[in-house]
Amino acid sequence: AQRVTQPEKLLSVFKGAPVELKCNYSYSGSPELFWYVQYSRQRLQLLLRHISRESIKGFTADLNKGETSFHLKKPFAQEEDSAMYYCAPAVNNTNAGKSTFGDGTTLTVKP
Amino acid sequence: GAGVSQSPRYKVAKRGQDVALRCDPISGHVSLFWYQQALGQGPEFLTYFQNEAQLDKSGLPSDRFFAERPEGSVSTLKIQRTQQEDSAVYLCASRYGTLEETQYFGPGTRLLVL
Numbered sequence: 001a002q003r004v005t006q007p008e009k010l011l012s013v014f015k016g017a018p019v020e021l022k023c024n025y026s027y028s029g030s031p032e033l034f035w036y037v038q039y040s041r042q043r044l045q046l047l048l049r050h051i052s053r054e055s056i057k058g059f060t061a062d063l064n065k066g067e068t069s070f071h072l073k074k075p076f077a078q079e080e081d082s083a084m085y086y087c088a089p090a091v092n093n094t095n096a097g098k099s100t101f102g103d104g105t106t107l108t109v110k111p
Numbered sequence: 112g113a114g115v116s117q118s119p120r121y122k123v124a125k126r127g128q129d130v131a132l133r134c135d136p137i138s139g140h141v142s143l144f145w146y147q148q149a150l151g152q153g154p155e156f157l158t159y160f161q162n163e164a165q166l167d168k169s170g171l172p173s174d175r176f177f178a179e180r181p182e183g184s185v186s187t188l189k190i191q192r193t194q195q196e197d198s199a200v201y202l203c204a205s206r207y208g209t210l211e212e213t214q215y216f217g218p219g220t221r222l223l224v225l
Binding site for chain 2: 004043044046104
């Protein structure tokens with residue numbers, strides 16, 4: 001069965017501190033990895049995807065196939081990073097590429 | 112242009128009532144997904160459409176749940192004889208094409224079954 005684990009329900013850091021949001025997945029095949037973010041009173045939106053090797057708003061995510069992890073990192077957290085973050089692997093079967101979401105981590109960046 | 116829209120934004124239903132939730136995807140988007148998000152959890156996949164074809168409905172929790180997209184654009188998720196456990200936020204997302212492209216989410220419909 002496909003599983004996504006985000007072990008921290010809540011994460012609180014001070015502004016300027018490094019932050020790492022953990023994600024471990026258990027998937028058959030080779031999933032594509034995504035991180036989604038939901039800011040207060042906004043809709044869920046894509047933050048970044050592994051396939052693009054991109055850095056968005058200072059965030060990066062490293063895929064470790066051996067550990068089946070896709071942790072999200074930012075060296076210097078900002079208050080505006082406070083939000084709910086979801087790790088969401090997806091496998092392109094039946095032409096769907098449907099995502100399985102973790103239960104999310106609420107990040108609070110304190111001033 | 113407009114993003115994905117959903118209506119109603121909020122729905123209160125009495126147990127046993129039928130409800131219909133609407134999703135207007137971004138124009139031209141081929142793929143459409145429905146997710147159910149219970150309180151404190153991540154979205155869970157319900158069903159997927161490619162144009163008007165429902166290619167995957169493996170996530171629908173029971174035969175009380177039915178989704179359609181007859182003309183390959185607007186989609187409706189219908190829940191018959193609602194139960195309290197159906198209370199959740201129902202999210203719709205659309206995507207232009209393949210997995211590598213961005214999935215755009217609507218604001219969700221918050222359903223409360225009393």
